[in-house]
Amino acid sequence: MLRSIINYFYDKIAGSRLDHPIYIIPTFDGLKVVLLNIILLVIGLSYANNYVLLFNFILFCLFLGSMFYTHFNLSGLKLVSITSPQIHKGESREIALYFSTSNSQGHYFLKPSFKSNLVKIQNQKQTYSISSANNFSIKILIHGEKRGRESINKIYLETLFPFNFFRCFTFYSVDLRLFVFPEIKNGTNFQKSFVPDLINKESDEFFIREYQTGDSLKRVDWKKLAQTNKWYTRQYVAVNPEPVVLSCDDNASEELLSSLCFSIHEMQTRNIPYGLKLGNKSFIAPGNSPFHLLNCLRELASYDN
Structure with missing residues (x-):
């Protein structure tokens, strides 16, 4: 039930016409931290315990700092281009996402995804990092599940870095035509x-070249050998x-x-x-x-x- 609500929420956001806005919402772990903060605050005030209130203050600052840094980890990132692989049903290929960034600190633990009826992202829990060392690119391994063609309009990118308290995500508008070719299989029902x-068919036309070790004696130009006392081979032109x-x-x-x-x-x-x-x-x-x-x-x- 909760997963259906979340998916409906994501679909509504993905359908918006905004240019990859950044959204941030607390995770279940983040909600647990909020509940713990409230409990510690009540206990600290009720019993006038400064140590509990101090711990509550530190935990609250950590919570706010996590929210800021999670948003900062995804900000400044722009999708520049995307490559569409040539993939057959049953094969695995890579889709490359190329980004530009205005954040010199890099981006960490990013998880890209997209909706498709033809391919499936392998290892969906894998995360990626972007820095100047890898030219701002992410390569996603996909597997062809079904033959067909479709258009992919949205690329979803999220991060939970650093403490898994918040989920920060955005959608990039793309125009990707994805083709999944039939499986390569020599079936018995094919004529x-x-x-x-037509292999090894040759015409009557040929040209002369110098004899090389291993050439067949059937192709030796004996007439040319008698005239010049040198070995030559006839190289026939393929049809x-x-x-x-x-x-x-x-x-x-x-x-x-x-x-x-x-x-x-x-x-x-x-x-x-x-x-x-x-x-x-x-x-x-x-x-x-x-x-x-x-x-x-x-x-x-x-x-x-």
């Missing part, structure tokens, strides 16, 4: 004819593979999308031009480049999303 075997279009029906299963993802990576490695056709919804012309690979993977991630 193998989509990836033709440019024909473009291949990978396609699937409108109701493709996750296993088929995983097989398509496997074949796309395989043909990218073998330098075979490939295209992608997902039913009647999208078509990408054949090509072979890192940008073309990224476009195809994003189409697979966005399929029926």
Whole structure:
């Protein structure tokens, strides 16, 4: 019940249009300190005990000092940029957050988080520190849980430093498009004819180069050897593979999308031009480049999303 109220409170704050304001609220430990202060104050006044009142004063100053320093630990911190990793379902990658700060003292025990239906932050209790030694960056390890795409609009950052009496937090507005690609898996339901075997195919065209130890005698240019009394090897030119279009029906299963993802990576490695056709919804012309690979993977991630 209490956790639901806190989450509702966070959602309301995250929906505000303010530019990363800093909020601070007492934790359960902080409320215990408040209750202890009240009890000590009542006892000290009732029994006129100066030692109890002195301890109550010291504890109260520690409480106020903790509130100030917790707020100071998060102030002056600004999110500059965020990197979106290329992640497949079942893989783990890092999201890097880059900050600038006007606080020369550094920032300690920071815990970033964000809401996502596709990825999960691993080791959610881990905290980070920011100083000039690590270029003001935080790297969060995430795990791909589900294929798809989504937009992340808020990054949540909190700290409990130094005594866990107060929770200081803020929200940064971001525009992050997150894609989780299908799992790379060569499924049995994928048609193998989509990836033709063009390895070691050669044309009749060749050029001559000097013979090197280990070259096959079948490629030795014997005619050139007879003319010049020097050994030469024929280097045949490989055939440019024909473009291949990978396609699937409108109701493709996750296993088929995983097989398509496997074949796309395989043909990218073998330098075979490939295209992608997902039913009647999208078509990408054949090509072979890192940008073309990224476009195809994003189409697979966005399929029926």
